[in-house]
Amino acid sequence: MKILALDTTSGxxxxxxxxxxxLIERFIQAERDHTRRLLPMVDEVLTEAGMKLAELDAMAVSRGPGSFTGLRIAISCVQGLAFSVDLPVVPVSxxxxxxxxxxRAHPEWGRSPVAAMLDARMQQVYWGVYSAESPNDSLITEAVQNPDQVVLSLKEAALPAPVYGAGPGLHYEAFEQAPLAEVDLTSLIRAGDIAQLAIPLWERGTAVSAEQLEPAYLRNEITWKKRQKIRSQ
Structure with missing residues (x-):
């Protein structure tokens, strides 16, 4: 299978x-200029592979959660590219x-669960917990919460120990009380990992058309559900 993945979710x-x-990958740690950088990186990767966009089987992209602007940049780019040659798109968490x-960066963690955290601003984090056996499916429903709520959820969850933590969202002081054996705040999202995760999702039949591709903001979804509940009362 030939799949091209893009990501601009975080830094x-x-x-x-x-x-x-x-795997052929380009990765730049940069807070800005994602829009300017992305298409040249796509061209570089395809050129190195000696491949044209139309020869791909599918594209993949981070569906979120994450920065509103960051998600939109990659998703809009993927939509344009996929639509131009009629390719399906696999959305990946x-x-x-x-x-x-x-x-991958910590082989010593073995097959233990990993709690992934992204800073959602406003003193909240996006988070989920993932196993080696089913890496696309969170053992706890992906959510946006304040750190104290996350710590409580981790303590109450029946997760197999040890549990490790990864991501810049773990910088909050409250996570010092979390039942995590070790944390890596420097972990970042890479398109190569999105491509790897997209393969089993493709096999599940979760690909969508470019027009159907939508970001998963989580915060917006929760707000919408609350509004719907108020209106129904």
Missing amino acids: ACSVALLSNGQ SLAALALGAR
Whole structure:
């Protein structure tokens, strides 16, 4: 399978081509200029592979959660590219990709669960917990919460110990009380991990058309549900 993945969810910009098990990737840690950098990186990766966009089987992108602006940049780019050559798109959880990257960087963590955390601003984090057996599916429903709520949820959850933590969202002081054996605040999302996760999702049949691709903000979804509840009362 040949799949091209893009990501601009957080403080990095990356593009990766996974073709029959071989990975070609470009990764830049930069807070700005994602829009300017992304398409040239796509061209570089495709050129190195000697491949045209139309030869791909699918594209993949982080669906979120994450920065509103960051998500929109990559999603809009993928929509334009996929639509131009009629390619399906596989949406991948940014948190699952963060956890997979941390597990790859820390082989000593073995197959233990990884709690992935992204800073959601306003004293909150986006988070989920991912296992090696089912890396696309959070053991606790992905959510946006304040750190104290996350710590309580981790303590109450029946997760197999030890549990490790990954991501910049773990910088809050409250996480010092979390039942985490070790944390890596430097973990970032990489397009290569999104491509790896997209393969089993593709096999599940979760690909969508470019027009159907939508970001998963979590915060907006919760607000919408609350509004719907108020209106129904």
